[in-house]
Amino acid sequence: NEGAGVVEAPGDSSFPEGARVMFTGPYGVSEDGTYGESIAVRLEDLCLIPDNIDDATAAGMPLAYLTAQITLMQAGFAPGKIVLAPAIGGAVGNAVTQLARAQGAGMAISTTTSPAKAKQARALGFEHVIDLSAEDLAHGVARIAGGRGVDVVIESVGGALTGQALATLALNGVLTTLGYSAGRETTIDVTDLIWKRASMSGFSLFAQSHAVRAAAWAAILPLLASGAVKPIVERTYKLEESAEALRHLIEDRPFGRVIVAH
Structure with a gap:
């Protein structure tokens, strides 16, 4: 439901023929998706690609980066706040971490589930990464944040991690949940909400207005244009290699986006 390409038939839109654009929307859900050579896209879903971003990188950006920025804004993010976004190798976790850091977060903390990915993350400049195979989330956050909780959690993994992430919130903290790759059920301690006067809410990108997405x-x-955030593409496949691309994404759990290009 996201992609990038070149405008071929602009109709009466403000995007000229030949413009490089990226987009996301309900494509592949309620209408044709991006696994093809061409697609009809609504004007409000389009965004011009910055000159310093190649097409493959742009193709894997809109869903994760819009989700990341909007959830940060709606959670009351401001410079100096501490943010936790689990799954540094995942699309949303990485996007939240990069955007929070670029916009002045006091700390941008993430997680991974293997020493290899933790090492890879640190080599890429992600300083505050908790390896959950060696340390639980509560201890990792306490170690990094000096015993203080986090102000904002953007949780895209689901399962038990959602309840664990809720427990890391500071007073008046906010948790947004938006994914469930690790499971649709979790257990929470309600006192993590009550005594901390914290809040927890769900998020769906496709429920957001055009004005919110434009902001x-x-x-x-x-x-993006300044290089303050740098989306990570792990591998690009040809369209005819789509089956292998999906296998690699699901089974190998790569660090970064997997792109299918025509």
Whole structure:
């Protein structure tokens, strides 16, 4: 439901023929998706690609980066706040970490489930990464944040991690949950909400208005153009290799986006 390409038939839109654009929307859900050579896209779903971003990188950006920026804004993020976004190798976890850091977070903390990915993350400059195969989330956050909780959690993994992440919140903290790759059920301690006066809410990108998405792009694009955030593409496959691309994504759990290109 996301992709990038070149405008071929602009109709009466403001995007000229030949413009490089990226987009996301309900494509592949309620209408044709991006596994093809061409696609009809609504004007409000399009965004011009910055000159310093190649097409493959742009193709894997819109869903994760819009989700990341909007959830940060709606959670009341401000410079100096501590953010936790589990799954540094995943699309949303990485995007939240990069955007929070680029916009002045006091700390941008993430997680991984293997020493190899933790090492890879640190080599890429992600300083605050908790290896959950060696340390539980509560101890990792306490170690990194000096015993203080986090102000914002953007949780895209689901399962038991959602309840564990809720427990790391500081007073008046906010948790947003938006994914469930690790499971649709979790257990929470309600006192993590009550005594901390914390809040927890769900998020769906496709329920957001055009104005909200436009405001998010307005914040993201300058950071892309300046190089303050750098989306990570792990591998690019040809369209006819789509089956192998999906196998690699599901079974190998790579660090970064997997792109299918025509």
